[in-house]
Amino acid sequence: MRAGAAAIRAAIIDLDGTMLDTVPDFEAALNGMRADLGLKPITQATIKPLVGKGSEKLVRDALLLDWDAARVDAAFDDALAGYQRHYLAINGDRATLFDGVLEGLAAMKAQGLRLACVTNKPVAFTTPLLVQKGLAPWFELVYGGDSFMKKKPDPMPLLAVCSAFDLAPISVVAIGDSSNDAEAARAAGCYVLTVPYGYNHGRPIQEINSDGIVSSLLEAAQLIAEHNRTST
Numbered sequence: 479m480r481a482g483a484a485a486i487r488a489a490i491i492d493l494d495g496t497m498l499d500t501v502p503d504f505e506a507a508l509n510g511m512r513a514d515l516g517l518k519p520i521t522q523a524t525i526k527p528l529v530g531k532g533s534e535k536l537v538r539d540a541l542l543l544d545w546d547a548a549r550v551d552a553a554f555d556d557a558l559a560g561y562q563r564h565y566l567a568i569n570g571d572r573a574t575l576f577d578g579v580l581e582g583l584a585a586m587k588a589q590g591l592r593l594a595c596v597t598n599k600p601v602a603f604t605t606p607l608l609v610q611k612g613l614a615p616w617f618e619l620v621y622g623g624d625s626f627m628k629k630k631p632d633p634m635p636l637l638a639v640c641s642a643f644d645l646a647p648i649s650v651v652a653i654g655d656s657s658n659d660a661e662a663a664r665a666a667g668c669y670v671l672t673v674p675y676g677y678n679h680g681r682p683i684q685e686i687n688s689d690g691i692v693s694s695l696l697e698a699a700q701l702i703a704e705h706n707r708t709s710t
């Protein structure tokens with residue numbers, strides 16, 4: 479982020495891998511689905527790099543571990559429905575907040591930033607999860623992977639936030655754990671900060687072109703405050 483540039487007025491925050499460690503929930507739901515199909519359980523280590531591109535891609539990849547593409551295609555609709563049923567039954571039971579999330583959101587709000595959550599998780603999973611984890615009250619806007627025609631890494635959901643907030647993208651920062659978030663932010667013209675503790679498709683966070691790596695949302699809030707002190 480450049481000194482003397484426009485102030486940041488809003489933050490768009492990712493969910494899985496940024497605010498919540500949801501891999502234990504994905505493990506339960508995916509293995510519930512796999513058991514229904516006669517497949518053996520897979521581990522969190524296998525699941526972690528598969529998370530981030532939405533439910534359809536996750537279910538497909540979790541079946542491609544065992545089956546060829548034709549067999550996955552044939553079983554896909556039932557598998558997805560089964561996965562959704564299992565996920566809704568356990569949503570949030572095992573997911574935990576990462577350190578500094580609530581403190582970071584409070585610090586951003588105290589600075590007067592407007593907050594939106596943009597995730598590739600379907601809205602039907604996202605809304606109850608945000609409520610259960612005490613995150614819902616912080617966000618003016620919540621968009622999921624099925625809120626628009628396109629999901630991250632497409633800029634569409636981020637641009638929709640900028641437009642709903644009536645802010646130029648250069649006044650908005652996206653904060654996330656993966657290349658999805660960074661590519662969407664760059665394409666939208668927003669700033670982007672990344673956290674190193676998430677999933678990033680199994681790749682090192684340093685590979686991502688961002689405006690900075692922050693150890694927590696609290697550190698992100700501090701960096702934004704610093705930027706805004708020197709902004710025009």
Ligand SMILES: O=C(O)COP(=O)(O)O
Nearest residue numbers: 493494530531532597598
């Ligand atoms: O693909 C998912 O369900 C997770 O998506 P998110 O990292 O954008 O929250």
Ligand SMILES: [Mg+2]
Nearest residue numbers: 492494495655
């Ligand atoms: Mg994420």
